[in-house]
Amino acid sequence: MSSTQPIAPNDVPRDVHHLGDFRATPRMVVIAALAIPVGAIAAVVAWALLRLIGLITNAIFYQRIDTALVAPGGGHDHWYVVLLAPIIGGLVIGVMARYGSEKIRGHGMPEAIEAILLGGSKVQPRVAVLKPVSSAIAIGTGGPFGAEGPIIMTGGAIGSLFAQFLRLTADERKTLLVAGSAAGMAATFNTPFAAVMLAVELLLFEWRPRSYVPVATAVCVATVIRHPMLGSGVLFPVHGALHVSPLAELLCAVTGIVAGLLAIVSTMLVYAAEDGFRRLPVHWMWWPAIGGIIIGLGGLIVPEALGVGYNIIGAELDGSISIGLVVGILIVKTLIWSLSLGSGTSGGILAPMFMIGGALGALEAHIFPDVGPGFWALVALAGVLGGVMRSPFTGVIFALELTGRFDAILPMIIGASTAFALSSLLLKRSVLTEKIARRGYHLTREYDVDPLEIYFVGEVMQRDILSYESDLSAAEALEVISGTEPAKVETRRQMLYPVVEDGDKIVGVVTRTQLETAVHEGSANRPVQELCITAPIVTHSDQTLRETANAMAANAVDKMPVVDREDSTRLVGLVSLTMLLEGRVRDVREAQESERVLRLRVARPSWFGRQDRP
Template sequence: MSAVVAWALLRLIGLITNVIFYQRVDTKLVAPGGGHDHWYIILLAPIIGGLVIGYMARYGSEKIRGHGMPEAIEAILLGGSKIEPRVAVLKPISSAIAIGTGGPFGAEGPIIMTGGAIGSLFAQLLRLTADERKTLLVAGSAAGMAATFNTPFAAVMLAVELLLFEWRPRSYVPVAAAVCVATVVRHPLLGSGVLFPVHGTLHLTPLAELLCVVTGIVAGLLAIVATILVYAAEDGFRRLPVHWMWWPAIGGIVIGIGGLIVPQALGVGYNIIGEELDGSITINLAIGILIVKTLIWSLSLGSGTSGGILAPMFMIGGALGVLEAQIFPQVGTGFWALVALAAVLGGVMRSPFTGVIFALELTGRFDAILPMIIGASTAFAISALLLKRSVLTEKIARRGYHLTREYDVDPLEIYFVGEVMSRDILSYEGDLSAEDALAEISGTDPDKVETRRQMLYPVVQGVDTLVGVVTRTQLETAVHEHRSTRAVKELCLTAPIVTHADQTLRETANAMAANEIDKMPVVDRHDPTRLVGLVSLTMLLEGRVRDVREASESERMLHLRVARPGWTNRHERR
C-alpha cells in the first residue's frame, strides 16, 4: 500500500505541475521552472498553493504541516504511534499541492508520514501494543520511502537511525519485509533502475580523499546554516500578527520571488540533481541553486507548509560539489557533487549512514563509498559539535520534549543481580513476634544501621526456606495496634515478587516498575523456596554507577620503563 501511495503521490505532483505551469493534463514529473512560464504564474502559483495548504491545515488537520519526519517521530515517541486516518489522506494531497505549485520540497517526507499513517491504521485495527504499533508505523514509512527512490537499503537505514529508536529483531524484520515488498511493487509502477545513474571511472588519489574532509567541513557548515535558517524563519513567522493559516501563503511569496530569480530552484528538482551528477550543469546555475534554493527552502519550510527535505538537500549538496569541482582536482564525472550531496545529507539529518547509502543507491556509484563515508562523517561531526539539535529534532525540542538519538548498551542489561545483591541480610523466623522483630531493628545501636536501612525483611523457616516478606511499616503498625504478640508469619506477604541471581538488572528493574516495589528477595532458580539474598533499587543503580565510572574516570594502564646509561648500577647501589 505504501508503494501504491508513493506512486499516486508522484503522479499527483506531476498532474498539478503540468496543469499549473504548462496548462496541460499530464502526470509526468516535470520541472515547474521550465523557462516558458509567465512571471505572474511563477510568482502567484506558490502563494495560491500556500493558501490552500493553510486552509487544509486549519480545517482538516494541523498535523499536515511540516516536512513529515519530525511529525512521524513525535507520533512514535509521544503519541503511542497513533496517526489519525485523515492525516493519511490530507498529507499527500497537501504536499502534492505544495510541490506542484512550485514549492522547493521533496516527496519523501510526506510519503514517510503517509506510509507511517497506513501502518499505524493497520495497527490500530488490531489489538497490539504501542511497540508493535510503532513497528508497523515505521514499516509503512520506510516502505514508502523505498518505493519513492528505489533505495531499500537506505530506507531500512533511515528507519534504524531515525525512527525505530531500538535495534531488535522484533522491529527490524517487519520493517525490512515491508521495504522489500514495497521495492518489488515499485518496479512495475515506477521502474527498477537507479534514479540518477552516473558512469565513468574514478581516479582517486590520497589528495582527493583528504579533500573529502574539506568537503565534509563545508557541507557540515552549510547544514548548520540551513537548519538555523529554518528555525529562524519559524520564529519570525510566530511573531507575525496573523493566524498561522496564512503563513504558508507568505512563504509562497518567498518561493515565488526565488523562482523569478532562479526558476530551476522550484519543485523537487530531480532534473537538476541529475545535471549536477553528470556534470552538465552550468556554474552560474549551480551558484543560483546553492543560494536561492537554500533560502527559499529554509524560509518557506519555516512557514509550516507541507514538503520533504531530502530532495532539496540532494540539490543543494550537489550544487556545493559542483562549485568545489572547479577548485579541487578532477576525479571523475560528478564525483565532488556526489560526495557533497552525501555530506550535506549526513550533516542536516545527523544520519551519516543513511546519507552514504542513499547516495550509493541513487547513483549506483559504489566505487565512491570511501570518499562518501569521509565526507558524510566529517559533516556529521561538524554538525554535532556546533549545533545542539538537528533539523529533525529541534521542532520536537521546541514543543517541550527531550529527544536523544544516541544509542548505547544499557548497563542494566549486562550486569546480573548476583553481582550487586546483598547476601548479608536480616531475616526473621516465622514464629518470632512482631514486637521482638521490631526490637531487632530499633534503637540507636550503630551495628544495626544496615538492618534499619533494609526495610524489607524475608520471613524464613529453618535456615533459608522463604515463607514471605514483611516490611518495617507492617511491624510498626502491628505494635501500634496492640498486635505485638502476633507472629511475623501471620503479618507477612506469602507470595512476594522474587528475582534470581542470574537475572539481568534490567529484567529485575522492569519487574520492580511493573509491581511498584523497590526491593525484592533473590531466590535460587532451581529451588524457588531457597533464599539467597536481597536486591533493592539502589543496588540496581550500581550498574549505572559502573557505566558512569567507565565513561568518566581516566587512568593510564601501561607504563614504559626506559633504560639509560648507568641506570643498572644506580639501581644496584640502592
C-alpha cells in the same frame, strides 16, 4: 529467631544460559506478517503521490493533463504564473491545515517522531489523506520540497491506522508505523537499504529483531511492488571511471567540513524563519501563502530552483550543470527552501538537500582536482545529508543507492562523517528534532548498551540481610530492628524482611510498616508468618539488573528477595532499587575516570647507575 548471617558468594553460581544476544518471540513473525500489506499499500500510495505531483505541475505550469514528473520552471511561463502559483498553493495548504489537521504542516519526519515518542504511535485517519494531498499541492505549485517527508508521514499513518484496528501494544504500533514510513520511502526512491537505515537511525529508537524484521519486510515488499510501477533502475545513474588519489580523499574531509557548515546554516535558517513567522500579526493559516511569495520571487530569479528538481540533481551528478546555475541553486534554493519551510507548509527535506549538496559539490569541482564525473557533487551530497539529518549511515547509503557509485563509498564516508562530526559539535539539534524540542520535549539519538543489561543481581545484591523465623512475633521482630548495631546501616535501612523456615527457606516477606501497624493495633503477639506477603515478587542472582528493574516497575516494588534459580524457596539475598543504580555508577565511572594502564620502561646502560626508568 532472626538471622543476619551473610550468604557466601560461592553459594550463588551464575548461569547465563537463559540469556541471549537478542530477545525474539513468535510475536515478531506475526508483526512481520502484518507489515506485508502495510508495505504494499505504502508503495501504491508513494506511486499515487508522485503521479499527483506530476498532475498538478503539468496542469499549472504546462496547461496539460499529464502525470509525468516534470520541472515546474521549464515551461517558459509568464512571470505571474511563477509568482502566483506558490502563493495559491500556500493558501490552499493553510486552509487544509486549519480546518483539516494541523499535523500536515511541516516536512513530515518530526511529526512521525512525535507520534512515535509522545502519541503512542497513533495517527489520525485524516492525516493519511490530507498529508499527501497537501504535499502534492505544495510541490506541484512550485514548492522547492521533496516527496519523501510527506510519504514518510503518510506511510507511517497507514501503518498506524492498520495497527489501530488490531489489538496491539504501543511498541507494535510503532513498528508498523515505521514499517509504513520506511516502505513509502523505499518505494519513492528505490532505496531499500537506505530506508531501513533511516528507520534504524531516526525512527525506531531501538535495535531489536522485533522491530527490524517487520520494517525490513515492509521495505522489501514495497520495493518489489515499486519496480513495475516506477522502474527498478537507480534514480540518478552516473557513469565514468573515478581516479581517487590520497589528495582527493583528504579533500573529501574539507568537503565534509563545508557541507557540515552548510547544513548548520540551513538548519538555523529554517528555524529563524519559523521564529520570524511567529512574530507576524496574522494567523498561522496565512503563513504558507507568505512563504509562497518567497518561493515565487526565487522562482523568478532561478526557475530551476522550483519543485523537486530531479533533473537538476541529475545534472549536478553527471557534471553537465553550468557554473552560473550551480551558484544560483546554491543560494536561491537554500533560501527559498529554508524560509518557506519555516512558514509551516507541507514538503520534504531530502530532495532539496540532494540539490543543495550537489550544487555545493559541483561548485567545488571547479576548485578541486578532477576525479571523475559528479564525484565532488556526490561527496558533498552525502555530507549535507549527514550534517542535516545527523544520520551519516543513511546519507552514505542513500547516495550509493541513488547513483550506483559503489566505487565512491570511502570518499562519501569521509565526507558524511566529517559533516556529522562538525554538525554534532556545533549544533545541539538537527532540523528533524528542533521542532520537537520547541514543543517542550527532549529526545536523544545516542544509542549504547544499557549498563543494567551487563551486570547481574548477584554483583550488587545485599547478602548480609536480616530475616525472621516464621514463628517470631511482630513485637519481637521490631525489637530486633531497634537492637541492631548502629554500624550496620544497611540492615537498619532494609525495610523489607524475608520470613524463613529452616534457616533459608523463604515463606514470605514482611515490611517494617506492617510490623509497626500490627503492634499499634494490638496484634503485637501475632507471628510474622500471619502478617507476611506469602507470594512475593522475587528475582535471581543470575538475572540482569535491567530485567529486575523492569519487574520492579511492573509490580510497583522497590525491593525484592533474591532466590536460587534451581530452588525457588532458597533465599540468597535481597536487592533494592538503590542497588540497581550500581550499574549506572559503574558506567559513569568508566566514562569519567581516567587512568594510565600501561607505562613504558626504557632500558639504560649500567654505567648510568640505573638499569631502567619508567
